[in-house]
Amino acid sequence: MKKQLSCFKAYDIRGELDVELDNDVAYRIGRAFARSLKLKSAVVGGDVRKTSESLKMSLAQGLQDEGCDVIDIGMVGTEEIYFATSHLSVDGGVEITASHNPINYNGMKLVRENSKPVSADTGLKKIQELAEQQPWLNETTRTIKSQGLYSTTSILDAFVQHLLCYINIENIKPLKLVVNSGNGAAGHVIDAIEKQFKSLSIAIEFIKVQHQPDASFPNGIPNPLLPENRSDTSNKVKQVNADFGIAWDGDFDRCFLFDEKGDFIEGYYIVGLLANVFLKKQANAKIIHDPRLTWNTQEIIEQAGGTAIMSKTGHAFIKERMRKEDAIYGGEMSAHHYFKDFFYCDSGMIPWLLIAELVCVQNKTLSSMVTERINKFPSSGEINSQLADPQAAIDRVLKKYKEDAIHIDMTDGIGVEFSDWRFNLRTSNTEPVVRLNVESRSNVQLMKSKTSELLELLRQ
Numbered sequence: 001m002k003k004q005l006s007c008f009k010a011y012d013i014r015g016e017l018d019v020e021l022d023n024d025v026a027y028r029i030g031r032a033f034a035r036s037l038k039l040k041s042a043v044v045g046g047d048v049r050k051t052s053e054s055l056k057m058s059l060a061q062g063l064q065d066e067g068c069d070v071i072d073i074g075m076v077g078t079e080e081i082y083f084a085t086s087h088l089s090v091d092g093g094v095e096i097t098a099s100h101n102p103i104n105y106n107g108m109k110l111v112r113e114n115s116k117p118v119s120a121d122t123g124l125k126k127i128q129e130l131a132e133q134q135p136w137l138n139e140t141t142r143t144i145k146s147q148g149l150y151s152t153t154s155i156l157d158a159f160v161q162h163l164l165c166y167i168n169i170e171n172i173k174p175l176k177l178v179v180n181s182g183n184g185a186a187g188h189v190i191d192a193i194e195k196q197f198k199s200l201s202i203a204i205e206f207i208k209v210q211h212q213p214d215a216s217f218p219n220g221i222p223n224p225l226l227p228e229n230r231s232d233t234s235n236k237v238k239q240v241n242a243d244f245g246i247a248w249d250g251d252f253d254r255c256f257l258f259d260e261k262g263d264f265i266e267g268y269y270i271v272g273l274l275a276n277v278f279l280k281k282q283a284n285a286k287i288i289h290d291p292r293l294t295w296n297t298q299e300i301i302e303q304a305g306g307t308a309i310m311s312k313t314g315h316a317f318i319k320e321r322m323r324k325e326d327a328i329y330g331g332e333m334s335a336h337h338y339f340k341d342f343f344y345c346d347s348g349m350i351p352w353l354l355i356a357e358l359v360c361v362q363n364k365t366l367s368s369m370v371t372e373r374i375n376k377f378p379s380s381g382e383i384n385s386q387l388a389d390p391q392a393a394i395d396r397v398l399k400k401y402k403e404d405a406i407h408i409d410m411t412d413g414i415g416v417e418f419s420d421w422r423f424n425l426r427t428s429n430t431e432p433v434v435r436l437n438v439e440s441r442s443n444v445q446l447m448k449s450k451t452s453e454l455l456e457l458l459r460q
Helices: 021-036 052-066 078-087 125-135 156-164 187-199 233-238 267-281 295-303 315-326 350-362 366-375 388-402 443-458
Strands: 013-016 042-048 067-077 092-096 107-110 150-152 173-181 204-209 246-247 255-258 287-288 307-310 329-331 338-339 382-383 407-409 414-417 421-425 436-439
Touching: 021 052, 021 092, 021 107, 021 125, 021 295, 042 078, 042 338, 042 382, 052 067, 052 092, 052 107, 052 204, 067 078, 067 421, 078 092, 078 107, 078 156, 078 421, 125 246, 150 366, 156 350, 173 350, 187 388, 204 233, 233 246, 246 350, 255 338, 255 350, 267 287, 267 338, 287 295, 287 315, 295 307, 295 366, 307 315, 315 329, 315 338, 315 382, 338 350, 382 414, 388 421, 388 436, 421 443, 436 443
Parallel strands: 042 067, 042 092, 067 150, 173 204, 173 246, 287 307, 287 329
Antiparallel strands: 013 107, 092 107, 246 255, 329 338, 382 436, 407 414, 414 421, 421 436
16 A cells, blocks of 8 residues: 655655654665665664664565665764765665754765765655555565565774774874764764774774764754753863864764853854964865855855855755765854765764864964954854744745845845845755844844844744
8 A cells, every 4th residue: 555655754764663664664765765776785873763773674674675785884974974885896885873852863864976965956856756656565576576585794894994984193183072972872982083093093082972873862962053952061171171063963963062161153153264274284175065054165165266156955965966076175154064076975973083183283272273264254053943834934035135235146035135144944854943143244233133123024
């Protein structure tokens, strides 16, 4: 019987357990993924959630029943699947994860050969159709494919070796870093990096917070984008006088940074820092950025001789644009950072390694590197509004501001620009909300007043 599967989203698969996603659905997705892309081999892994293992094994069975060999790399983060897919030269990869969704959710992130994303525009809809139709139920035994093989392996050592290629080990000086895995999947990679550093006599001390994976998430779902989830990292940085702090979400494809004072640094300003790092390595390179907050990133890239290219928000769009432009780096203010040499994929481990090297080379504090930029382009951070009629609200805002605007950009939602301030307003691809970002030129009060003005108009 055909069943509509509501767990398929724009970029990935995500749904409420036993309502939208269960072992049967996972099995069907495995078969549909293998059949749609004619997979001969695939790598699978899962995060720390209680249902990730059983969903992974059901998915693996579906892949195998389509004749696809499955390599299981165990409890891992999403970027380890990205790495393994290319490193092991397989046809596809799946991470079982719900990232920062509530505890009663789970999901999947899919890639094809060379770690290319599979999204609604690049095959996910076809997989959904096959999973709903289940054509294999009507097939005779003669058409059933030979069973794929199942095996397990670890790619951790190779993954860590790859991560360390992004920095010059000789530049690293003694540092004290607070690392907060949020009881998610990041801890085992930090332990492996720590072991490697010790073998190389690199004096980085890791102060570990919420380090052990725990499916019950005793400290809440790991999502440092939420202000209420930052205090443990911030307080520990101040308590131990750390050089800086790092926190991750559940599948650690996003990395959030805290300066030596324990202050959270908006991802927007980290994009500018990392863009500068790569332009020092390769002058006139192309850098991809999202359209939500732009002025700081664009100025840094242009001053360093690079080319700033704006892309629609979302990992599938950023990765596709990076490949098209052969960009060296891409960054989103949401703390997703993408690297050409990491198969154009996002990583939550590479950014903090680069920042650690930068702190050592420049012999500066992290706060001193970003304070000037924050003052020059103060921003609101992303503010979400749940609205009954999002499009009507956006139309209301556009009507008010469009006549006085210098420029209106429609890359993603509406980006409205004036001489001394700008804003971006867009509907979410993953949640029923409208997202607002506001920035100004060296005028915090203007930024704050315009943010309040926009929110009042939006929420009428």
